[in-house]
Amino acid sequence: NEGCPPTIIEQLQYRQEQAKTSQYWKNWCKVYIDGEVGTLEGVVYSDWAITNERPTEGKVVYGLDFAFNVPTALVKVTILPKTITVEQMIYQTGLTNGDLIIRMKGLGIPYRAPIYCDAAEPDRIEELRRAGFNAKAAAKDVELGIDSVKQKMVFIHSESLDVIREIRGYRYDTDNDGKVLETPVKENDHALDALRYAVFTDSKAPTGVYVIR
Numbered sequence: 001n002e003g004c005p006p007t008i009i010e011q012l013q014y015r016q017e018q019a020k021t022s023q024y025w026k027n028w029c030k031v032y033i034d035g036e037v038g039t040l041e042g043v044v045y046s047d048w049a050i051t052n053e054r055p056t057e058g059k060v061v062y063g064l065d066f067a068f069n070v071p072t073a074l075v076k077v078t079i080l081p082k083t084i085t086v087e088q089m090i091y092q093t094g095l096t097n098g099d100l101i102i103r104m105k106g107l108g109i110p111y112r113a114p115i116y117c118d119a120a121e122p123d124r125i126e127e128l129r130r131a132g133f134n135a136k137a138a139a140k141d142v143e144l145g146i147d148s149v150k151q152k153m154v155f156i157h158s159e160s161l162d163v164i165r166e167i168r169g170y171r172y173d174t175d176n177d178g179k180v181l182e183t184p185v186k187e188n189d190h191a192l193d194a195l196r197y198a199v200f201t202d203s204k205a206p207t208g209v210y211v212i213r
Contacts, residue, residue: 021176042172042180044146045192048154050164054078055085062089062115063138063198065190066124069093072100073190074109075163077198084152086195088160097124101131109133116201118193138197143182145200152199163191 012033018025058078065073074090090103109115111132117125119137128135139145156163166188173181 044170044172044184045167050158051155052158060113061198061202063194064115064117065194066118066121071190073194075191075194082152085155086163087157088163091162097127116197139201139204145196148200148203149196166192
């Protein structure tokens with residue numbers, strides 16, 4: 001396609017290289033490059049549902065995945081003994097930390113609620129702390145984090161469209177022989193990373209106070 005921008009062509013060529021060692025990207029290329037029908041296998045989360053309800057009890061924590069060129073994702077997670085309810089608060093590209101702090105204050109994010117953040121960004125975490133938020137570095141073990149989320153039924157609020165979109169497409173990667181690997185495909189997972197940060201890190205923390213809304 002002569003009208004295709006060079007940056008898009010570069011991305012497609014990169015995916016073709018990935019397809020040499022990954023069944024996931026091989027199927028992806030079938031659909032988006034070759035125009036064929038592909039199938040995605042190995043869904044990560046199967047025990048989830050959409051809800052119109054917002055819990056009135058439970059422990060409230062937040063997960064935050066920093067980014068700029070791709071979406072920064074902030075999710076509110078309400079934890080009960082058998083369920084997790086997820087609500088998308090922020091999902092937006094191009095946010096500086098200053099922008100993020102303004103958005104969080106505008107949304108009324110409680111200053112005392114734990115916000116488990118991408119541990120790879122200590123400077124950004126410190127900025128949130130200086131702005132008054134209870135920001136903490138998250139535990140980032142991917143496999144254990146996913147397992148901690150799987151221990152409960154996950155409900156996603158119906159207005160959290162980006163979270164729903166991500167979880168529907170969240171798959172384990174495969175090698176070139178089609179063997180399912182232990183790690184998910186690193187693509188369109190910003191809100192789900194934030195969810196994992198919140199649930200897994202909170203599971204390792206001392207028992208906290210249940211927040212009254």
